[in-house]
Amino acid sequence: xxxxxxxxxYKIIEKRQSVAFWCNPISGHATLYWYQQILGQGPKLLIQxxxxxxxxxxxxxxxxxxxxxxxxxxxxxxxQPAKLEDSAVYLCASSLExxxxxxxxxxxxxxxxxxx
Amino acid sequence: xxxxxxxxxxxxxxxxEAVTLDCTYDTSDPSYGLFWYKQPSSGEMIFLIYQGSxxxxxxxxxxxxxxxxxxxxxxxxxxxxSQLGDxxxxxxxxxxxxxxxxxxxxxxxxxxxxxx
Numbered sequence: 001x002x003x004x005x006x007x008x009x010y011k012i013i014e015k016r017q018s019v020a021f022w023c024n025p026i027s028g029h030a031t032l033y034w035y036q037q038i039l040g041q042g043p044k045l046l047i048q049x050x051x052x053x054x055x056x057x058x059x060x061x062x063x064x065x066x067x068x069x070x071x072x073x074x075x076x077x078x079x080q081p082a083k084l085e086d087s088a089v090y091l092c093a094s095s096l097e098x099x100x101x102x103x104x105x106x107x108x109x110x111x112x113x114x115x116x
Numbered sequence: 117x118x119x120x121x122x123x124x125x126x127x128x129x130x131x132x133e134a135v136t137l138d139c140t141y142d143t144s145d146p147s148y149g150l151f152w153y154k155q156p157s158s159g160e161m162i163f164l165i166y167q168g169s170x171x172x173x174x175x176x177x178x179x180x181x182x183x184x185x186x187x188x189x190x191x192x193x194x195x196x197x198s199q200l201g202d203x204x205x206x207x208x209x210x211x212x213x214x215x216x217x218x219x220x221x222x223x224x225x226x227x228x229x230x231x232x
Contacts, residue, residue, distance in 0.1 A: 040224070041224055041225075042207050042209070042222025042223050042224055042225055043161070043207075043220075043222050044222070045219055045220065048217055048219070055217040056217040056219065089159060091159075091161065093161070098217070098218060099217065099218030099219075100211075100213070100218050101149070101168070102149075102166060102168070103218075104151070104163050104166060105151075105163070105220060106163060107160055107161035107162075107163075108160065109159050109160045110159040
């Protein structure tokens with residue numbers, strides 16, 4: 001079974017530029033998550049989708065970050081414009097159901113973003 | 117508020133020895149789940165083990181076991197017979213419910229180094 005796919009793996013941009021990340025979850029997984037992991041910290045949830053609807057985006061900086069999950073499968077996360085503090089690893093995860101009980105989140109390899 | 121504390125920034129263990137990684141948590145939610153993930157230098161978060169708050173027995177998965185002490189709010193990971201490939205960051209996470217979603221809150225992680 002294929003895991004969670006993410007691209008690109010690495011991205012370097014200058015501040016005020018735009019960037020987009022792509023994620024393809026495990027086949028059949030209804031729920032998709034985007035996390036931000038700043039160096040030296042644990043991941044922090046940015047947004048959670050169930051199928052193609054947003055379940056939780058309370059920690060997404062909506063003035064510059066946006067995400068969509070068209071057709072309830074793959075997803076894109078965009079930053080526009082980027083700031084220096086957005087330098088981090090962006091992790092995508094998916095789970096079979098809504099994340100309750102023993103429903104486990106499986107993570108992709110992440111995209112390492114550096115903002116200069 | 118939900119909180120996960122991992123007090124050991126770094127740990128060393130001799131190959132083939134056992135090691136315990138500490139995790140304490142704080143939540144007022146009576147139903148929660150505790151997870152441990154491994155993050156090698158490649159960046160992907162790998163699921164290791166899960167413990168539910170109502171589970172009577174400590175979880176085990178191969179060389180991994182979770183020492184769950186509910187009254188102390190601790191969920192320590194025990195790795196038996198350490199291998200060189202166990203060198204990585206280890207994150208404890210707690211799943212709680214809120215606003216119709218199930219969110220993972222991560223600790224800051226412990227860097228484990230296995231010495232040959």
